[in-house]
Amino acid sequence: MHIIESGNVAAAMGVKLARTQVVAAYPITPQTPLTEKLSEFVDSGEMEAQYIPVESEHSALSVCIAASSTGSRTFTATSANGLLYMHEQIHWAAGARLPIVMCVVNRGVGAPWTVWNDHQDSISQRDTGWIQLYVCDHQQIIDTVIKAFYLAEFVSIPVMVCYDGYLLSHTYMPFDIPDPAQVDKFLPPFTPEYMLDPARPKNLNTVTLPDTRTDIHGNTAPGYMEIRHNLHSDLRSTLTVVEEIDQKFQAVFNRGGNPYVEKYKCNDAEFIAVCLGSLSYQLRDVIDALREEGIKVGVLGLRLYRPFPHHAVIEALSGTKGVIVFEKALSYGNQGALFGDIKSALYNADRRPKIHNYILGLGGREIKTQDLLDALRNSCTDKEKMNNTPKWVGLKL
């Protein structure tokens, strides 16, 4: 069924369709309408779930961690400082291998206060061991939320579904609501290998030694380092699973594809712009305009940021003349985080393109198509020397 609704409502519908059992959330702009919608679903009886109106984001994820450890499918959502307040629990959820799904409605972080969009919140969580997915439109939001549960539960790793605050969360766009029976067909109930149960007592996340240790059965149990290595290697293996799940989803719903990167006019491109989130759709107009000027340029939007899809990035970017990374976040004092990741991926490529970094849109600063056009043209025509120093777009003072 097609409807016109906001991105936050699309996310809430995905959570409902996934038959989420426990939702815990704390209001923060621009995530709020998503949790309001979920409260409404639960309050009206439309959704059979426990909705926990916690007193903080830290507690929101704590509830999810505990509920997931007790065998229930769980969801939370937040933005900006709420996400930062969860930080300890974000690491914890991944280390405990809990398949929690969280929507991050991207917003800049304080200080100073801003409620508008950028990616500094979720980028700051990239090293926590979560899977990070970035989406570009409302259809992707609802579909990705459903796929995220499948993925998280398959690999026992939590998933962040990141979408741009206001640009997607509060805009109204048409999308198709997946048929509930088909969702049930795609997404089986959550069946964890262990859940807290008095009939089978286990003590979870106990202090773990630097070295291995013999368990009560006489077997060698891992040390902290093996457990952490397992998280990393499972994240790398997730790259294969992401593709399998996307194919499975396509078979049921007849849409999807591009689980790693979404390409626009990349096949013959000499230059490729790279970014996360809805910016890649905005860049499409810029690409078309530059192509009319005779510059062969394309855009590559990363759908999966962690685990980092090296193969897809190298395949798309190796052999081009230049790569231009547009970012709404940065590692202060260095460069854009995505820029660093793209560079490191290309280091081992056969043919390394020149690479350039633009920082833009922080705290919701308007990203003008003309600015994008100028920046991209300058980089493609060597007017702007491509180097390691990020250039800021749209800076006024």
Next chain:
Amino acid sequence: MATKTTILDLPEDELVHPGNRACAGCGLSINYRIGLKALGRDTILVVPPSCLTVLQGLYPIATTQLPCLNVTFASTAAAATGVLAALKAQGRDKTIVAAWAGDGGTADIGLQALSGACERDENLIFICYDNEAYMNTGVQRSGTTPQGVITTTTPIKGKLQKKKDVTAIMAAHRLSYVATASASFPLDLYDKIIKAKTFSGPKYIHIHTPCPAGWGFDPRYSVKIGRLAVETGLYDLYEIEYSKWQLTGPSKKLIGKKRRPVTDYFNTQTRFKAMSRELIAGVQKEIDAKWEGYADT
């Protein structure tokens, strides 16, 4: 109290394995051992970092025979909420969910989540074992460290501020059941946990828990010193059932009786050695006034 359990009625079943890493003479070991007997096997525990994390055992061996979720310091009551929500979603809601935290995990870093869970009326039992400092990290002051006490962060003059009354804070949430207990009165503690299980919503039990290493006394005297805290009238055993307050057992018996001077308690522990005569006299005065108030009730 509705029931008075005797030593002979106490379940023989031990839910805590021996050979754990708790110090010899640990007050927590006593109240944990007795407390788990009261909670019973159909219980899921939630535990934040504290001495109990060490007592619980290092991976892959668990000292506790109940399912237990170890959680981050600030998250205990929220995590208990999550366990309850999942159990409810699955129709397994007969299982008891109990949080067992230290004074730091309750009065300081854990207070926000605990207050939130109480306001949401979560059906949990929150047990605080109060050894009156951060013992697991090496005896740093906490919100419940009494005034005058030497800790590693109040090393010379002792703590300048008064002990935070967490039980009163919990009572202000208007819970169905709030109680204080002591590791030195295990049967009173047992009965209070059994009673807490009969109420719905959040229940809170605060256990005074002697710590030989942190308080500076010989492990042999753990029980004796906890008893002295009650007998001197410093630490009262009481319960509040739907806002109805009453002293229980050993504290109740002190009404109208001559209590031992507080110095009998202070002199047993090196942590009080910085207390001035004036401070001690002030505490004695405060305790006397408190008990005069009790006599009127």
Next chain:
Amino acid sequence: MRKNDFGSKKSHSEPGPGDGGKTGSWRVVRPVIDLKKCIPAKTNKMACFACWLFCPDGVVTRTIPPEIDYEYCKGCEICAEECPVDAISMIVETTLIKEEK
């Protein structure tokens, strides 16, 4: 890849005794019960058991007579202190070890 291939290593502990080893080795003094004084032993009645109640480590049995598990008893002396009839004396381990040899 199969679902079971993932999350094979997690910190999930299973209950068992002796996480801290044989904690009896911590002991400097050993509690020894004088059965002539011990109330349940003397009267042959299920009574007293203060030692069982207060033992932090649950290494005393509620039996006639009470028995102490020296493999795990940490030697805290609480049982000796709490025994109402002073039936438990604490003997220095080294003297006992010498005697045993």
